[in-house]
Amino acid sequence: MAVSVKDVALAASVSVGTVSNVLNRPEIVSPATVERVQAAIERLGFVRNDAARQLRAGRSRSIGLVVLDVRNPFFTDVARGAEDRAAEEHMTVLLGNSDENTTREGAYLDLFEEQRVHGVLISPLTDDMPRLARLRERGTPVVLVDRESPDRAFSSVAVDDVVGGELAVSHLLESGRRRIAFVGGPEGLQQVADRLEGARRAVAKVADAALEVVSTESLTVLEGRAAGESLREREAFDRPDAIFAANDLLAMGVLQALTMQGGVRVPDEIALIGYDDIDFAAAAVVPLSSIRQPATLIGYTAVDLLLKEAAAAASGADDHVHEHVVFQPELVVRASTRA
């Protein structure tokens, strides 16, 4: 049986209200009484039920964050930025991993709604905005992370992935490459589709350039390794002279398949560029060129937008305008694409 506030009050010979004051406003209680109550808390092993207290206040001081793949350092950097901004408001972040699976994504949305979180940040798998609209209508503010909502019905923070894809492939073309392979998928993921669109725009500007798509099931090292193996096994004349991987995890897998298992020289025979600029990119066996996303700033900004959404919802304001923050990607050149 959990120790209650009443047990502590009895043990310290004070009222329940005094125990509550010691827990929440010790400055208004005499030091002797604070010491006596804290001794009783220690002796009885009392643990405050913060969730119940927060729910009595109407809404939790936690924020739910649903990311696509918790193994991807990009999202842990996003979570770090979200935590930094939440901590400024004495709030916490609860992390959910959809694992690029719609069932898991839905389960986390249900869980965070039941927990009455202050709001939900989500990098959504699909354009299933009605699901998120219903969540908001029932009282849980929502901000999209790393995505803009197609109808701009939600506040969002993202990077312009079309510009990012064009940056990556323009860099390959400017270094003389002409047979470009785009490795990425699923194409239903907006980030992948936008990066591919940018790649197509870059190739369209160079007459003798060609782009082929090597689709993957997901954006993981394993999928990257499989794609790299399929390209390595081709006759040398049939291979691309450059690869743009839709994110750094894919690029790491491609690099592994080409260099450590296949003896293909990067960048001499095949140049390689990724996306995100996670810390491991610079530390790769051939330091990886990448397109940098300000992941920590994305997370920090997302919480900022969510706090504004929650304040507008609480005030009942009907003139609130959702904000769409779009950061610009940055080309980071390292050994894997140097001419």
Ligand code: RIB
């Ligand atoms: O997981 C999806 C990818 O899209 C991540 O690598 C990151 O680039 C995000 O924008």
